[in-house]
Amino acid sequence: MRELTYLRPDDAAAAVAAVSGDPEARFLAGGTNLVDHLKLGVARPGTLVDVSRLPMDAVEEVGDLPGPLGTGLRIGANVRNSDLAADRRVRERFPVVARALLSGASGQIRNQATTGGNLLQRTRCVYFQDVTTPCNKREPGTGCSARGGHARYNAVLGASEECVTVHPSDLAVALAAVDATVVVLGPDGERRVPVADLHRLPGDRPQDDTTLRHGELITAVELPDSPGARRSGYYKARDRASYAFALVSVAAALDLAEDGTVREARIAWGGVAHKPWRATRAEEELRGRVPDEEAVRAAVRVELEAAETDDQTAYKTTLVEGATVLVLDRLRQGGPR
Numbered sequence: 573m574r575e576l577t578y579l580r581p582d583d584a585a586a587a588v589a590a591v592s593g594d595p596e597a598r599f600l601a602g603g604t605n606l607v608d609h610l611k612l613g614v615a616r617p618g619t620l621v622d623v624s625r626l627p628m629d630a631v632e633e634v635g636d637l638p639g640p641l642g643t644g645l646r647i648g649a650n651v652r653n654s655d656l657a658a659d660r661r662v663r664e665r666f667p668v669v670a671r672a673l674l675s676g677a678s679g680q681i682r683n684q685a686t687t688g689g690n691l692l693q694r695t696r697c698v699y700f701q702d703v704t705t706p707c708n709k710r711e712p713g714t715g716c717s718a719r720g721g722h723a724r725y726n727a728v729l730g731a732s733e734e735c736v737t738v739h740p741s742d743l744a745v746a747l748a749a750v751d752a753t754v755v756v757l758g759p760d761g762e763r764r765v766p767v768a769d770l771h772r773l774p775g776d777r778p779q780d781d782t783t784l785r786h787g788e789l790i791t792a793v794e795l796p797d798s799p800g801a802r803r804s805g806y807y808k809a810r811d812r813a814s815y816a817f818a819l820v821s822v823a824a825a826l827d828l829a830e831d832g833t834v835r836e837a838r839i840a841w842g843g844v845a846h847k848p849w850r851a852t853r854a855e856e857e858l859r860g861r862v863p864d865e866e867a868v869r870a871a872v873r874v875e876l877e878a879a880e881t882d883d884q885t886a887y888k889t890t891l892v893e894g895a896t897v898l899v900l901d902r903l904r905q906g907g908p909r
């Protein structure tokens with residue numbers, strides 16, 4: 573039996589002080605990921621700092637965001653995944669976010685899971701979750717069991733010798749496609765991190781999933797309104813119709829000129845890398861073109877030039893290409909997203 577201290581501070585600053593001053597402390601929100609890790613022995617914190625009842629649970633209109641319109645929504649870090657997916661403003665102005673959330677987990681888990689916790693959930697790599705196997709992410713320097721092991725879910729972009737796993741959050745992929753920003757409170761005050769820069773590639777430090785420092789608390793996520801965000805959608809390819817993580821996923825936001833050419837396309841892929849992968853080369857290829865199947869396939873292939881696959885993962889590049897064609901076609905036609 574391991575002793576565990578449980579704290580429930582009254583405000584965010586006290587929560588930050590409690591975690592940043594103690595290397596063995598962790599924030600606890602909905603607990604749907606962290607509590608599993610406590611049971612499995614994957615996480616062994618000395619102190620849990622419960623932030624789930626801090627007043628960070630509102631979806632609010634804001635008027636001072638960067639972006640073409642300046643307006644947007646501020647989502648408190650404790651807003652539950654179900655509530656966020658059901659919010660009328662989110663469904664109308666950021667359909668990609670609602671759809672990504674509804675494609676994840678189950679109704680019960682979405683009722684419990686929070687916005688902040690979802691973004692910071694850890695990888696589902698089977699070896700990471702099995703403490704009897706070597707894993708550089710769980711125990712740096714022990715090796716990577718997924719190399720040469722069960723590799724079907726492995727990354728095809730941006731992997732390293734040390735780690736080949738992928739990031740699991742559907743929400744993070746959607747947020748990357750609408751240029752969302754995470755608001756973070758640390759011991760030195762508040763800062764903002766674009767969602768696209770929140771998660772990192774593994775390099776030689778696979779134990780670090782994100783660019784956050786220990787003790788930094790996500791307090792909110794800001795979604796800037798844009799014409800593309802209104803015309804946005806999500807597609808998730810998976811082994812079962814529900815309750816399954818992505819094999820690959822595609823989030824896209826499309827702003828079209830009157831002649832049907834692309835003013836701006838934003839495309840993010842899930843299931844292919846250690847972070848949501850913004851397909852910026854494909855986006856660039858599509859600017860000024862009609863995004864028909866031929867143009868989208870060509871643009872995706874430019875992005876995938878950097879992909880590295882093997883027998884177990886070769887399907888991912890085919891799948892992500894087809895899924896990107898599908899999503900952009902639906903958005904172009906203005907049909908179901």
Ligand SMILES: Cc1cc2nc3c(=O)[nH]c(=O)nc-3n(C[C@H](O)[C@H](O)[C@H](O)COP(=O)(O)OP(=O)(O)OC[C@H]3O[C@@H](n4cnc5c(N)ncnc54)[C@H](O)[C@@H]3O)c2cc1C
Nearest residue numbers: 601602603604605606676677685686688689690692742790
């Ligand atoms: C069976 C199952 C299926 C699932 N399927 C999917 C799926 O298909 N797609 C998907 O995206 N997800 C899926 N999930 C994952 C689920 O979405 C996450 O477990 C959940 O979103 C995590 O949120 P939480 O509030 O419970 O986080 P917690 O478990 O409380 O915390 C997760 C991590 O975030 C940290 N944290 C929490 N809040 C903050 C904060 N405000 N600031 C800083 N750090 C914080 C914690 O310290 C911890 O490290 C599934 C989970 C299960 C159990």
Ligand code: SF4
Nearest residue numbers: 697707716735736737
């Ligand atoms: S892929 Fe990453 S998480 Fe999985 S075993 Fe290798 S080091 Fe661990």
